[in-house]
Amino acid sequence: MSENTAVTPEREQELLAKVPTGLLINGEWRDATGGATFAVEDPATGKALLEIADGTSEDALAALDAAAAAQASWARTAPRERAEILRRAFDLVTARSEEFALLMTLEMGKPLPESRGEVTYGAEFLRWFSEEAVRDYGRYVTTPEGKNKILVQRKPVGPCLLITPWNFPLAMATRKVGPALAAGCTVIIKPAKFTPLTTQLFASVLVEAGVPAGVVNVVSSSSASSISAPLMKDHRLRKVSFTGSTPVGRRLLADASQNVLRTSMELGGNAPFIVFDDADLDKAVEGAMAAKMRNMGEACTAANRFLVHESVAEEFTSKFAAAMSALKPGRGTESDTTVGPLIDGGARKDVHALVTEAVSAGARVATGGSPLEGDGYFYAPTVLADVPNDAEILRNEIFGPVAPVTTFATEEEAIRLANASEYGLASYLYTRDYARMFRVAEQIEFGMVGFNAGVISNAAAPFGGVKQSGLGREGGAEGIAEYTTTQYIGIADP
Numbered sequence: 001m002s003e004n005t006a007v008t009p010e011r012e013q014e015l016l017a018k019v020p021t022g023l024l025i026n027g028e029w030r031d032a033t034g035g036a037t038f039a040v041e042d043p044a045t046g047k048a049l050l051e052i053a054d055g056t057s058e059d060a061l062a063a064l065d066a067a068a069a070a071q072a073s074w075a076r077t078a079p080r081e082r083a084e085i086l087r088r089a090f091d092l093v094t095a096r097s098e099e100f101a102l103l104m105t106l107e108m109g110k111p112l113p114e115s116r117g118e119v120t121y122g123a124e125f126l127r128w129f130s131e132e133a134v135r136d137y138g139r140y141v142t143t144p145e146g147k148n149k150i151l152v153q154r155k156p157v158g159p160c161l162l163i164t165p166w167n168f169p170l171a172m173a174t175r176k177v178g179p180a181l182a183a184g185c186t187v188i189i190k191p192a193k194f195t196p197l198t199t200q201l202f203a204s205v206l207v208e209a210g211v212p213a214g215v216v217n218v219v220s221s222s223s224a225s226s227i228s229a230p231l232m233k234d235h236r237l238r239k240v241s242f243t244g245s246t247p248v249g250r251r252l253l254a255d256a257s258q259n260v261l262r263t264s265m266e267l268g269g270n271a272p273f274i275v276f277d278d279a280d281l282d283k284a285v286e287g288a289m290a291a292k293m294r295n296m297g298e299a300c301t302a303a304n305r306f307l308v309h310e311s312v313a314e315e316f317t318s319k320f321a322a323a324m325s326a327l328k329p330g331r332g333t334e335s336d337t338t339v340g341p342l343i344d345g346g347a348r349k350d351v352h353a354l355v356t357e358a359v360s361a362g363a364r365v366a367t368g369g370s371p372l373e374g375d376g377y378f379y380a381p382t383v384l385a386d387v388p389n390d391a392e393i394l395r396n397e398i399f400g401p402v403a404p405v406t407t408f409a410t411e412e413e414a415i416r417l418a419n420a421s422e423y424g425l426a427s428y429l430y431t432r433d434y435a436r437m438f439r440v441a442e443q444i445e446f447g448m449v450g451f452n453a454g455v456i457s458n459a460a461a462p463f464g465g466v467k468q469s470g471l472g473r474e475g476g477a478e479g480i481a482e483y484t485t486t487q488y489i490g491i492a493d494p
């Protein structure tokens with residue numbers, strides 16, 4: 001399938017026919033216990049795409065049986081062999097990038113060029129961690145007292161539950177599966193019910209790449225807690241890695257405390273996008289478009305609060321509104337579409353409620369401001385100016401194509417406003433002044449800072465947040481450490 005092949009209904013059906021519809025347990029695709037299925041729908045049309053097996057608690061435990069049984073031999077498998085399997089998975093995903101891109105567009109709604117970008121980004125975690133698999137070093141040193149030795153070695157944590165969100169169906173899976181397999185852990189993946197198809201197809205690629213039976217299991221389900229609850233009560237599970245909302249993360253942390261599970265929590269964000277008076281405004285608008293509109297604003301890294309110096313606010317806002325109003329909403333498979341639908345009707349209602357509240361609190365609509373008529377869950381790309389600092393929209397993750405703009409007068413005020421959030425994931429600074437970049441980065445409480453850059457995610461960089469944005473990091477050298485535990489051996493001199 002090439003990039004230039006038109007997306008026809010036949011091509012869509014041909015692709016959907018390749019997606020396994022069962023649960024992957026111990027290397028076999030099987031029906032859910034009791035045979036239940038659930039429908040996955042296209043958010044651009046509201047129509048069902050495919051019915052897949054609806055996993056139960058019993059299926060989850062069968063997946064854990066398989067993961068626990070495979071753990072010891074997978075941990076013993078040579079790192080080079082694990083690396084080669086991951087590298088083959090990278091090659092296969094890359095070779096089938098058009099299939100993965102179209103599947104994400106169908107089940108999630110993002111325009112095809114964005115889905116292609118996610119395939120490139122998502123596949124890179126497989127390549128990066130195939131390279132990290134053979135570089136998971138320990139150390140051997142003499143004690144400070146000068147006698148006896150300290151040997152420190154890293155071991156896989158053990159069977160992991162990986163729970164992923166719907167907004168980046170491929171990348172959120174590869175970002176967890178890559179380091180887990182590289183470290184020698186077996187996994188059970190529970191994808192989001194809106195977008196399980198990409199994970200189903202990805203799992204078939206992992207099997208083709210040579211992942212042994214039981215090492216990767218997939219239990220899709222319409223009921224997330226019926227999968228996570230029994231697994232997290234079972235002492236054989238050793239870790240849960242979750243990407244999703246802060247309220248669900250909080251609940252999982254409470255569940256994880258029962259068996260003192262290792263956790264990685266990639267939770268919500270409320271990113272400030274700070275534009276100083278010396279910024280290159282055209283570059284700032286370009287960055288704002290990327291930071292706001294990637295994935296229709298449905299990203300944890302999405303710029304949510306535009307803090308603009310009062311002397312440039314008017315110019316920035318009018319250029320930003322012009323760029324937003326030039327976007328073309330539509331089904332992601334159409335070639336002129338530049339912005340897709342929101343994931344469902346509830347998400348669109350929540351976005352509109354935030355806009356309505358901001359407007360009644362005094363915000364001015366510079367462009368957009370309402371849902372779009374017709375099929376699917378479309379919302380007009382929106383810029384709100386003069387948003388009061390106490391508006392709800394500045395406190396909540398918007399998760400939609402809406403940009404609230406507010407102003408500041410001094411650097412100190414910008415920092416104070418940026419930090420006025422319980423979240424601390426991504427942040428963005430636009431200024432020509434490198435000294436200011438270091439000064440501000442020092443003082444803002446965010447796990448990630450984009451300096452004159454609207455997109456900062458990279459497989460080689462540690463992705464993650466502080467405060468209520470979560471615990472742990474994904475990607476970079478930090479990513480594999482999340483899946484290892486440290487063992488120390490004190491060695492007496494002979």
Ligand code: NAD
Nearest residue numbers: 164165166191192224225228244245248266267268269300
């Ligand atoms: P969500 O929390 O509703 O769901 C995420 C996953 O958790 C899904 O697989 C869902 O089925 C599962 N889940 C839901 N309730 C559960 C429960 N009670 N027990 C166990 N699992 C449960 O989030 P979402 O709507 O899918 O994704 C959007 C959220 O994810 C946003 O808050 C966004 O910021 C966040 N996110 C964070 C990152 C990051 O890396 N920090 C990346 C992408 C998305």
